[in-house]
Amino acid sequence: MDPALARLVERVQAARAGRTALEIRGGGTKAFYGGEPVGEPLDVRELTGISRYEPSELVVTVRAGTPLAELEAVLAAQGQCLPFEPPRLDDAGTVGGMVAAGLAGPARAAVGGVRDYVLGATMLNGKAEVLSFGGQVMKNVAGYDVARLLAGSLGILGVICEVSLKVLPAPVARATLRFEMDQAQAIRELNAWGGQPLPLNASAWWQGTLAVRLAGARAAVDAACAQLGGERVDDALAAAFWDGLRDQRDEFFTAAHARVAAGAALWRLSLPPTTPPLALAGDVLVEWGGAQRWLVSDEAPQRIRDAAAAAGGHATLWRGGDRRAGAFAPLPPALARIHRELKTAFDPDRVFNPGRLYPDL
Template sequence: MDQALARLVDQVRTARSQGTALDIRGGGTKAFYGGVPAGEPLDLRELAGVSSHEPSELVVTARAGTPLAELEAVLADQGQCLPFEPPRFGADSTVGGMVAAGLAGPARAAAGGVRDYVLGATMLNGRGEVLTFGGQVMKNVAGYDVSRLLAGSLGVLGVICEVSLKVLPRPPATATLRFELDQAQAIGRLNEWGGQPLPLNASAWWRGTLALRLSGAAAAVHAAAEQLGGEAVDPALADAFWNGLRDQRDEFFAAARAAVDAGATLWRLSLPPTAPPLALAGDPLVEWGGAQRWLVTDSPADTVRGAAAAAGGHATMFRGGDRAGGVFAPLSPALARIHRELKAAFDPDRVFNRGRLVPGL
């Protein structure tokens, strides 16, 4: 065990023996997400570095404190990428935070989410034990897939120390098309196109404009662009748009942050892609073929959550709002029991990130 990991183990064991809590931190770029955790900071930035990269095997292993930019640079040198496009909320974003938050960018509906690419992980549990799950190949799991369970857990189960990820080659061709449609028309078109053999990779609708990204073999992208029509977007402008959307620094999210500062709430709604536009006040943005919808609104939390539930989905208070009242949709009794039992198995003394994912847990 190296010194950086040994120091973390000592901190965890000390906190457990003293009955205190720890707030797991990497670069701090996602501190706004989830509830407000209790405890002293447990800094993972020293636990950094790309441990191994096997380009021919499409596998990379990196420690939790590794800057996401460093990992992506290593992959780019080999023409590879993280296809789920994790949001980079700043230069300090880390690999551990990427997995713990479980957030994905514009390509999520086509490429899959973070947990779909986690092959294995090493974690530090609440007893101060270093555990390893999974491996470096896809078919490596017998029993419960704990390594993927860590994706989106926000650190409540333990400290992610190192992860192995499947990566993919960068697509040989991309193209972005623009269409002038209202929200209902855009959702209808996206679902119609989604049922066809088209190389759809990402979509975004906002204020009457639908942007559609095609990705794959050059011949397939060219044929799809000819079939769909619309207005072709200059590649440089398209890259800037999709990167801005991925990192939440484009026009919509800039306006959203200003509105949040003035007292509004930015909601992330997960809905069936065929769900019609919701009758909610505010400014919406539609992604993932209609399955992810952002909403900036002053409406009460119960109103937003009720509308999302009625449409067959749920709503997350992403930025702003009363985080003490619960950021994520309330759990059913069965799911709440599973959460409690998992927490008890990995962190029985509630050392890590109290209240970050579920109030009181």
Template sequence: MVEDIALQQVADAVRQAAGRRRPLRLVGGGTKDFYGGALQGEPLDLKPLAGISAYEPSELVVTVRAGTPLAELEAALAEKSQCLPFEPPRFGPASTVGGMVAAGLAGPARAAVGGVRDYVLGATIVNGRGEVLCFGGQVMKNVAGYDVSRALAGSMGQLGVIAEVSLKVLPIAPGRLTLRFDMDQGNALRHLNEWAGQPLPLSASAWWDGALIVRLQGAEAAVAAASRRLGGEPIPPELADRFWDELRDQRDEFFRLAGQAIGEGARLWRLSVASTAPRIELAGDQLVEWGGGLRWLVSDAPPATVRAAAVEALGHATVWHGDKSCGAFHPLPAVQQRLQRALKAAFDPEGVFNPGRLDNLAAA
């Protein structure tokens, strides 16, 4: 648990805000300010809650304060040949651990290893009453009942100030190889779904503009055997690492071109769908990740049309960049709305934290 002046100051600020019913905007590195709904409330700087509290490489567990730069944590893990396997997007050097958990975003390896919530073992938070609460622990067996610490992943700061988290980490795989295949999107989706049912060390995939790129990762013998089985054109390691890094942080060519299209009135959509869904027939450019489960779409199609297509593909659609007057997040079903409102009321009864960030969480 974090016990210091910085945490006490945060708790005091929250109590004062709750007493006055004054909204707060939780601020870390600011690299994800674009994500979700409107930024509202008086800024509460969380960067003073920084530092790695405990790290046990032999136990594959690290406990870190939320204001710690993500780059600092990843560097410390790399020194012990370990990593955050879900490859959280950084979007810049100021990205923090707290923002990583609150946004709940994962990178290219998501389909193979799971998301942020799968690696959160415990957390210390400040709730909307200014109370310091601890959930979970530092081992998986400590989790029982409703797992609040994992519910923080993707909560966008709605439930409380994340002060500290304990995370499961993994060793960096010794074998790594990236392959390229020339094919259209339909064939890429078919191959990806076939490969998903086979014992292959497939850790990431991306299709765009007629090229399917896949990454094999694991034991060196397994990677070599999979490479012989799949074929394809090997990409030099340095070039491959740069590709996956730029895709992770959305600095590659697809996203650069998307930025230009947004300036001309299009939207960049993030569609989370069934990996087995066929090509989504909407006008605009598409990039496919996560074995088919994540579809990026640059389009000027009406929002209702895009969201209907996502539902047909057993998923949902988020406006990532562009005009969000239609709502950034996909509308929630009534039952899920009630559950989320109840959880919000329990942790933040005065509605202090980040109003408007989850714009699909309607008021009661």
């Protein structure tokens, strides 16, 4: 067994025997996300390096402690990318943290999320067993797809040790268009455009301005620009804008973080994309064709959750506020039972990240 993995196995065995909780930690860039971290740190950054990369097969296998920036640089050298644009909330982010958090950037609505690109995984469960699931091709699963289950699990099932990911060629052409319109009109236009054969790749509305990114074949992008109109944004400025939005370093998030420091809370709302603007006080940024909305507000948490639920969605406490009651919307009883049973199957002694996903897990 690899020495770094062997050390992790020993730590898990000792924690299980001593009934000690472990906080799985990579770069620590998402410690704010979910419930408050609990337990002794279990650093996985020794599990580093790209195990296998076949550009012609569009598959990369990488160890969980590998810096995300390092992986993306290797892919970019081959003209390839992680199309779901994982946020680099800090330069220290790792591949394991990317999968465990399950977060995606501006292109999520067009290309899918992290889970859609996970082909296989090796994990260390709460019994100190090293398990492998899936493989290196899309059609490799018979039965329960555990590898993709790990995406967004926030480490409550075990330590992600290695993952195989599908990658894609970077788009040949990109263009960003800017329009002036209110939020309601932006949501209507985005959903109308979404029903047409347009190479829509990302969208963002804030304070009366809608930005739309087109990506794909050059002829398709040029034709879409001519059809949609709007103001063409300089490519360098557009790239900086989308990177800033992906990494939450743009103007909206800078202002939101300042308000959070002053006592407000930043919420992430997942809604049906056609949902009209919600009657909630605060500043709103709309992404993913209307399906993801960021809200920085002083409104009562239950009012925000109720408004999202009434629209057919849910609200997640992203930053600020009181996380002791849980950052995520409560699950229906049937789903909560499935979560508990999965936790028991993989981590019966509740060693890993207790309370990080839900208070009782």
